[in-house]
Amino acid sequence: MSEVLSLLKELIARPSVSPFDAGCQEIIAERLTRAGFVVESLRFGETDNLWARMGTGPVRLCFNGHTDVVPPGPIEEWSSDPFTPTERDGYLYGRGASDMKSGVAAMVVALERLAASGEADGLALLLTSDEEAKADDGTVRALRFLLERGEVIQSALVAEPTSVSVLGDICKPGRRGSLTGRITVQGVQGHVAYAHLAENAAHSLAPALSELVSERWDEGDDFFPPTSMQVWELRSGAGASNVIPGEAFVGLNFRNGPSSPAKVLIQRTEQIFAKHGVRFEAVWNASAVPFLSPPGALAEKVASAIRSVTGIETNLSTGGGTSDARHFVAEGIETIEFGLVPVAMHGIDERVRIADLERIAEVLFFVSA
Ligand SMILES: [Zn+2]
Missing domain, CATH: 3.40.630.10 (Zn peptidases)
Structure with a gap:
């Protein structure tokens, strides 16, 4: 043997x-x-x-x-x-x-x-x-x-x-490294028929998210493919069709190369949210460098x-x-x-x-x- x-x-x-x-x-x-x-x-x-x-x-x-x-x-x-x-x-x-x-x-x-x-x-x-x-x-x-x-x-x-x-x-x-973000978007819950009194968190999130998913984080190099970002969770809603959600959540995970360190990715992501006027809280975890x-x-x-x-x-x-x-x-x-x-x-x-x-x-x- x-x-x-x-x-x-x-x-x-x-x-x-x-x-x-x-x-x-x-x-x-x-x-x-x-x-x-x-x-x-x-x-x-x-x-x-x-x-x-x-x-x-x-x-x-x-x-x-x-x-x-x-x-x-x-x-x-x-x-x-x-x-x-x-x-x-x-x-x-x-x-x-x-x-x-x-x-x-x-x-x-x-x-x-x-x-x-x-x-x-x-x-x-x-x-x-x-x-x-x-x-x-x-x-x-x-x-x-x-x-x-x-x-x-x-x-x-x-x-x-x-x-x-x-x-x-x-x-x-x-x-590659791994970076996870948990982002909670704040709005104001309200009645669908009285939208001017509420602030729809799902609507606030949508344009920022659209920009995030089409963002090119880097070009990669000889050894690393371009840094990728995937949404792993997305939710919002109060469970009723006549309620505007006051909160929305998106979970992001980056697989990054050394040209995009976690610090830079966090900064760029938060800038995109800020640019769209989104009120949010983010919790980040870089589990691998x-x-x-x-x-x-x-x-x-x-x-x-x-x-x-x-x-x-x-x-x-x-x-x-x-x-x-x-x-x-x-x-x-x-x-x-x-x-x-x-x-x-x-x-x-x-x-x-x-x-x-x-x-x-x-x-x-x-x-x-
Ligand atoms: Zn092993």
């Missing part, structure tokens, strides 16, 4: 719902110690982090990932138990199969093989058991601890599942490793949600995310294509050698 597959099965069998590691890191610590790595466990709060490194100089490449998974949801809807790894039709089923125990297993096996061939000097692995939940005591904290202690990390690869159709088609040098690691030597290595293992040319994209890659980027470390094609990640019947497991380990081997 593939070594990656057998380690992946062991990891899936441990129900490591955030922030609990459920013994995943223990298996990995034992294996990497045997391979010659110096392994430390860094526990902060309820979160287990693992740091494994080879050699004493600067870390030329640090692999990163998480051993935690999201809850399985209604277990009766799964075709097999989410924590019993099950092979079916070329796929391995189980919670974490895509996100991201397969990536973790591939990184560990690649590191073992690199150690065996004497090429692991300057390589490291940082794992956390909390990426999916609060994540305060995870990668961000462990990384800060390591850097403050004097570790030097030159580049980082996060093996989150970034591929879309086939292994290696997409890598991510960064991610956009980040980009300008592609350099590591991105080139990853592209060439993907080419030699899979024969395809990879593309750089910044789509999808956020990830721990941002913490490395914030420290000025060249970072890339590369991983498998996820199937039903966070969903029912999460699975991964078995045939890709050895191939991703092979790519990771070539990237690090």
